[in-house]
Amino acid sequence: MSQRPDLIETARRTIRMEIEAVQDLLPRLDTSFVKACEMILDCKGRVVVVGMGKSGHIGNKIAATLASTGTASFFVHPAEASHGDMGMITKDDIVLALSNSGTTAEIVTLLPLIKRLGIRLISMTGNPESPLAKAAEANLDARVAQEACPLNLAPTSSTTASLVLGDALAIALLEARGFTAEDFAFSHPGGALGRRLLLKVENVMHAGDTLPQVQRGTSLRDALLEMTQKGLGMTAVLERDGRLAGIFTDGDLRRALDKGIDVRQALIDEVMTPHGKTVHGEMLAAEALKIMEDNKISALVVVDAEDRPVGAFNLGDLLRAGVM
Structure with missing residues (x-):
């Protein structure tokens, strides 16, 4: 043999x-x-x-x-x-x-x-x-x-x-x-791939009363209350004219605590990330996901043409929508 x-x-x-x-x-x-x-x-x-x-x-x-x-x-x-x-x-x-x-x-x-x-x-x-x-x-x-x-x-x-x-x-x-990715999406409309490529940011974002947002000068304690009520693990921070000043996330909170900042006394301005990454509502959700992956962030603020927040979403929203 x-x-x-x-x-x-x-x-x-x-x-x-x-x-x-x-x-x-x-x-x-x-x-x-x-x-x-x-x-x-x-x-x-x-x-x-x-x-x-x-x-x-x-x-x-x-x-x-x-x-x-x-x-x-x-x-x-x-x-x-x-x-x-x-x-x-x-x-x-x-x-x-x-x-x-x-x-x-x-x-x-x-x-x-x-x-x-x-x-x-x-x-x-x-x-x-x-x-x-x-x-x-x-x-x-x-x-x-x-x-x-x-x-x-x-x-x-x-x-x-x-x-x-x-x-x-x-x-x-x-x-x-x-x-473009959107062109590719229209060639693949069916199944999970179609959902991933055809969904836009505006289809998954939280808007209106469900958008977490506070004004500059808000206490960190009140900002945390807003985050807890809206459940996205983040909040947008607004200038007086409504434009985006910054974003505050669970990650920012951990970094603030590591620095020994007093949560009861601090203002949101001291601990927020100035402006931060943003996207527009008409962008494909898959493109927004890539931005999040590239920058190792878990949430994004959606702004209009004048840089005013109109929505927000996190990785959990993309997961539930079948984008990831």
Whole structure:
């Protein structure tokens, strides 16, 4: 009975080889990549991704990523394209064709028709001298030195490289378009992700009588009473004209006690955080959460265009709303 190979070492070798394949992509990002991006940005139609076998599975994912990040895209099986689905592609579209060899028969068969219809072509191949690469206006070089498969046959490193190159293309286009978190939200309206991305600060904040607020000059003792009554673990501090002067939180209270401040005698002005971080009601709640995480704070004041507090919320509110 033959001895089993070291399964962990095999897995590590596979991962190392695929990491190397991805790293090898970096020096090959050149004017062809820029050309492909410019073609897609200028495109009046959709990006139609085609690919056979494992390349087809990768192409499906690339099309989905493009579509969810601001680039209209869908996948067409090249064999089906030869039997009617070519009618789904218009002269305003761009074809992104994936083939590691660059000689896949089902794709090469489509090249004359793509050219006759005047459809622009981008290829992603492992062979820049292949018929597919030479037919394309821009070829994305996805070649790998070796597949992770010990037989050098099963598509492994090559499909990983193509997937990563597709992600690089999608994100480059996303940034070039100025695609925002709100844009992303409208591409993902369903389920928990949709709730997280579509909710705005105004949908989760406490406003009106539930907004904890005190004036400058208020005693710390009365400020703590306001915090207790409103239950947010914080209070906004207002200037006489109603603008935000500062914020006082449970954390500020702990720091005040550490300094030995007399809670019965101190004024809120002595212990508040001047002004503090603020957000606006129309901001996405997910963006506000990032501000809180980046600044390690647990509550935010919501202000209007004149810097007057109109609401407040804490991490508990975001948790209950399904934003985190």
